[in-house]
Amino acid sequence: xEADASVDMFSKVxxxxxxxxxxxxxxxxxxEIQKLDQMDEDELERLKExxxxxxxxxxxxxxxxxxxxxxxxxxxxxERDFFQEVKESENVVCHFYRDSTFRCKILxxxxxxxxxxxxxxxxxxxxxxxAPFLC
Numbered sequence: 001x002e003a004d005a006s007v008d009m010f011s012k013v014x015x016x017x018x019x020x021x022x023x024x025x026x027x028x029x030x031x032e033i034q035k036l037d038q039m040d041e042d043e044l045e046r047l048k049e050x051x052x053x054x055x056x057x058x059x060x061x062x063x064x065x066x067x068x069x070x071x072x073x074x075x076x077x078x079e080r081d082f083f084q085e086v087k088e089s090e091n092v093v094c095h096f097y098r099d100s101t102f103r104c105k106i107l108x109x110x111x112x113x114x115x116x117x118x119x120x121x122x123x124x125x126x127x128x129x130x131a132p133f134l135c
């Protein structure tokens with residue numbers, strides 16, 4: 001019986017908390033709707049222009065990343081190229097691999113998939129046998 005009472009008590013407390021949370025979210029949405037209803041044409045135009053500028057900036061950033069080699073997983077031939085590639089990008093993932101290691105081939109496939117999904121990061125691979133001073 002005590003277990004049933006504690007379950008009932010817990011469910012009532014949970015229900016009360018959910019109801020309070022729902023009311024808060026509803027009040028927030030109502031206030032946002034009221035703000036939008038009170039906006040005049042000039043404010044809406046400024047909001048639209050601000051959003052367009054943000055979209056243009058995001059598109060420019062995407063184009064810049066693509067021009068720097070982001071969005072693809074590629075091999076670099078030497079240590080010198082490694083340093084050049086890393087200098088020109090803020091986010092870089094470099095896989096130092098060996099052809100003889102099977103797990104490196106598995107990681108290669110995963111990094112190739114990730115490189116297409118994360119344009120903000122440059123994905124590279126470098127054979128450790130060609131870069132003895134880095135590895």
